[in-house]
Amino acid sequence: MSSLLQGVNLYLIGVMGVGKTTVGRLLAKELGYGFVDTDNIIAQATGESINQLFAQVGEAGFRQVESDVLSQVCAFTRLTIATGGGIVLRRENWGYLHHGLIVWLDTPVEIIYSRLAEDTTRPLLQDADPKGKLRSLLEQRTPLYSQADLHITEREGDTPEDVAKRILEGIPSVLKTQVSH
Numbered sequence: 001m002s003s004l005l006q007g008v009n010l011y012l013i014g015v016m017g018v019g020k021t022t023v024g025r026l027l028a029k030e031l032g033y034g035f036v037d038t039d040n041i042i043a044q045a046t047g048e049s050i051n052q053l054f055a056q057v058g059e060a061g062f063r064q065v066e067s068d069v070l071s072q073v074c075a076f077t078r079l080t081i082a083t084g085g086g087i088v089l090r091r092e093n094w095g096y097l098h099h100g101l102i103v104w105l106d107t108p109v110e111i112i113y114s115r116l117a118e119d120t121t122r123p124l125l126q127d128a129d130p131k132g133k134l135r136s137l138l139e140q141r142t143p144l145y146s147q148a149d150l151h152i153t154e155r156e157g158d159t160p161e162d163v164a165k166r167i168l169e170g171i172p173s174v175l176k177t178q179v180s181h
């Protein structure tokens, strides 16, 4: 698979909590790729947590840093990149994402909610109705996530390993550079 990909980066997109970071790590290991997470790079580069950054510069400020980080990361090859859930919102980001293969992880809201119910690190979920917020984010962003090259729908009981395996199985059908035999 790694040779079929020819170093092309894999970008994982999807709403928060679908498992981009968790599955991305597994995929990188499987492919012999490096792993990066745009949220982690942002936190390292600014010295602030995502919560602190939202509080200090607002969502718009965060989105600018996120685009800057993505523009830097896409210059490298042989990477699996877990992105932040809102990376799809800025048109300019798609120019960067399309340098690689884009995989949309799509997980039912009920499952995401059960994972993140106790989580306090996602500022957009610090809402009176976090489940409703998740639903509305997913509804707003589905037309954007749908622009991915590969759409993986997670099923109840799928482990991160199962999801990684399904992605690896789906990649050959969506490779942009068709290998001639």
Ligand SMILES: Nc1ncnc2c1ncn2[C@@H]1O[C@H](COP(=O)(O)OP(=O)(O)OP(=O)(O)O)[C@@H](O)[C@H]1O
Pocket: 014, 015, 016, 017, 018, 019, 020, 021, 022, 023, 039, 082, 083, 084, 085, 115, 122, 158, 159, 160, 161, 163
């Ligand atoms: N397939 C899975 N089965 C069970 N738990 C999972 C699965 N995938 C991820 N998780 C758990 O769900 C939580 C959220 O996963 P993760 O942080 O990877 O999501 P994310 O898509 O990167 O979210 P964000 O957009 O906020 O960065 C973590 O606690 C992780 O361990």
Ligand SMILES: O=C(O)C1=C[C@@H](O)[C@@H](O)[C@H](O)C1
Pocket: 015, 016, 039, 050, 083, 084, 085, 086, 087, 121, 122, 123, 124
């Ligand atoms: O869905 C979103 O907009 C976000 C998802 C997280 O990955 C972080 O990037 C941040 O919490 C915003």
Ligand SMILES: [Mg+2]
Pocket: 020, 021, 022, 037, 039, 082, 083, 084
């Ligand atoms: Mg993540």
